[in-house]
Amino acid sequence: PRKRHERRPMEFLAEEEAEAMIAAPNSRTWLGWRDRTLLQMALQTGLRNHEIRALRREEVELGAGAHVRCLGKGRKMRCTPLAKDVALALKEWLTKQDGGPESVVFPSSKGGALSADALQRLVSRHAKTAGMTCPSIISKSVTPHTLRHTAAIQFLWRGVDLSVIALWLGHESVETTQAYLHAD
Secondary structure, eight states: OOOOOOOOOOOOOOHHHHHHHHHSSOTTSHHHHHHHHHHHHHHHHOOOHHHHHHOBGGGEEOSTTOEEEEEOGGGOEEEEEOOHHHHHHHHHHHHTSOOOTTSBSSBOTTSSBOOHHHHHHHHHHHHHHHHHHOGGGTTSOOOHHHHHHHHHHHHHHTTOOHHHHHHHHTOSSHHHHTHHHHHO
16 A cells, blocks of 8 residues: 655745746846746646756747647647737747747757756746745745646636646646645
8 A cells, every 4th residue: 555644735826926936037138038938838838847848849839829739748749728928928039039840949058958957946046036026935945846836726716627727737637637626
């Protein structure tokens, strides 16, 4: 039998904390602009760490019905819709960047894909900066997966059906998604 252990409460950001995270990067620099766009997309779509890092330009559709397609956990392809503001931010970002359809959406400063550690450091750095304007974020352990939890909770707060949230997040079962009901 599995060992019994206490599960920690699911960590997610309140709306004002998420807004502080998005506002944290200095968008006047290339890295800050990339980071702000990445955080906006992560907080709105709930993509996993490896899905964000591997996202290619050809997998982003910015026309009518804007969405991102990604190969997720278990090698399952899924589509997640983009809000208008996030689609606009992505469109601005992609039109100013060099690269073909195979290039990553959020490259490192050297042009390759971000590493898992780099994404983790990016999120931690901006959480620390966001803590200056939103002190409640300081007590939280903010990771790329926290951004995923935040997206799911925000979907739930906006009245999106649990089965649709499970589909957008790429969950195998709606039972997995029900953890967000308990966290709320």
